[in-house]
Amino acid sequence: MNSSAVEETLSSNLYVQQVKKLYNVGKILGLNEDVLDTLAQPERVIQVKIEIKGKDGQVRTFMGWRSQHNSALGPYKGGVRYHPNVTQDEVVALSMMMTWKNALLLLPYGGGKGGIRVDPSKLTQDELEQLSRRYVGALYKYIGSDIDIPAPDVNTNPQTMAWYVDEYIKITGRADYAAFTGKPIELGGLPARIYSTGLGVATTARLAAEKVLGGIEGARVLIQGFGNVGSFTAKFLEEMGAKIVGISDIKGGVINYNGIDVKKALEVKDNTGSVFNYPDGKKVTNEEFLVSDCDILIPAAIENVIHKFNAPKVKAKLIVEGANGPLTADADVVMKDRGIMVVPDILANAGGVVGSYVEWANNKMGEIMDEEEARKLIVSRMERAFDYVYTKYNKLGDQDMRTAAMAMAIERVVNAMKVRGKL
Incomplete structure (x- = not known):
């Protein structure tokens, strides 16, 4: 098999890879199959069909998803990517990774992720805006600062989030700027993000x-x-x-x-x-x-x-x-x-969601932190998390850093699910 064929085969099964990593760590933690099966599945996956009209008058259809993996620790949190190879399995895998990332950094979030199967380089700015607004129009019931908080990811940016915010406010009538992070500074975004x-x-x-x-x-x-x-x-x-x-x-x-x-x-x-x-x-x-x-x-x-x-x-x-x-x-x-x-x-790479956390908290509480304070908080959170993981890594002995990090994150999620009566 040539290298490009190898990469194509591997890139199509990110979900399989993540489940394999979950089960490897779960066995070390002594978790039973039922618990691992529960953790491997998202709480909800929403599939949407988005139709936009191009400059030529032709209607084009795109598929999109939002995976809400786990909410034991708080509202779902994770980005939205626009890419021609986006699949439901990829989005679910990434939402699972967000669950572990948020838990590891002690953030008050669960894991979510979204995506639209599209090559954004082939769309005009007007078409991208249509696509973005209709994605929010299809998902607005499941989004909010206390429900699910999207952010930029591959091929999305602050302008994408500005369209999301505007469409969300237009549809719901709620000026919930904290429902999205990674926004332009003019809309409550954080320079450090x-x-x-x-x-x-x-x-x-x-x-x-x-x-x-x-x-x-x-x-x-x-x-x-x-x-x-x-x-x-x-x-x-x-x-x-x-x-x-x-x-x-x-x-x-x-x-x-x-x-x-x-x-x-x-x-x-x-x-x-x-x-x-x-x-x-x-x-x-x-x-x-x-x-x-x-x-x-x-x-x-x-x-x-x-x-x-x-x-x-x-x-x-x-x-x-x-x-x-x-x-x-x-x-x-x-x-x-x-x-x-x-x-x-x-x-x-958890610095991004720490930045998003600061932006979300600022929006919820009235812009209480400036850029320099935010930058210091991001660094201190990353330093603290690294120290925790490195200490766990040394305690585990014959394991790697990923096992140590995932063990800490999974334990926190499982404990939250148990006290809430979900396990």
Whole structure:
């Protein structure tokens, strides 16, 4: 099987991968099959059909979903992605991961996730607005600041959230600005939210590097994916003294062991549409990029890019998951056997939902926190969560960081379900 066929096969079963990880950890915790079966299934999945009229007068139909996985700890919370490969299973898997992420960070949320199967690059701005408003129109009964709080994800942004808010208020008559996070600043958005995920990834990379490498300064870092998460991760790590030696996007990667100038890379991306056009360095494919020499590898693009076929070739000493689910369950086993620490997604990229939490609380209580305070809170929450997980990791002994993180999160959810009478 060639590499593209392997990736296609693996990327289609994110839900299977997440359930496998859940059952592995559940057995370590001594949870019975009934409890694990309950945790593996979402409480509700809503499927919607969205029809919009294009400039040519033709009606186009798109499928969308919202998965509400678990509400034991609070309202559902998670982003909405627009992508041509979105499936119901993917959305359910991501909502499950949000449940663990929110529980791990001690946030008052359950897990949710949404998606529309669409290639947004093929829609005009007017068509994107129609699509976004009709998605909310189909889901408004199930959304609210105390019910389910969507946010941006892949190919969605503050403008998308502005359309969501406006449509929600128009339909319900409720000025519930806290029903969505990741909004423009003019609508109660948080300045720190735009970079909060990258800040969280960089913070956990710094903390893990202190444990594995003796420190972040001078560490050679490869970042696969240079969107919002990857670019801000690169910026913050560069400020911390790390050396960014490779960056990539969908077109491929550039590696330069003398170091890549992050500001220059952002300019190249803005001017040409791809960091692959960065002028100084060796051009490589994404497959080659993932197995290139480095101290820290940060996969910050899509799920399941590191799997049992390429995991044995990875040369990094430390992996920090900027994306959701970039390693398969099989890859986890390989990394554990090889002694390579993996900082799992539910910890590493949780800075985004911490930022969303601050925005939500600000909207609910009247803008009580400014950007600098929010930034400090994001860093302190990430530091505290890392310390908790690292302590659990050491207590468990022969387990990896993902097992430690998921064990803590699952225990918190299960305990909440028990005291509420749900188990």
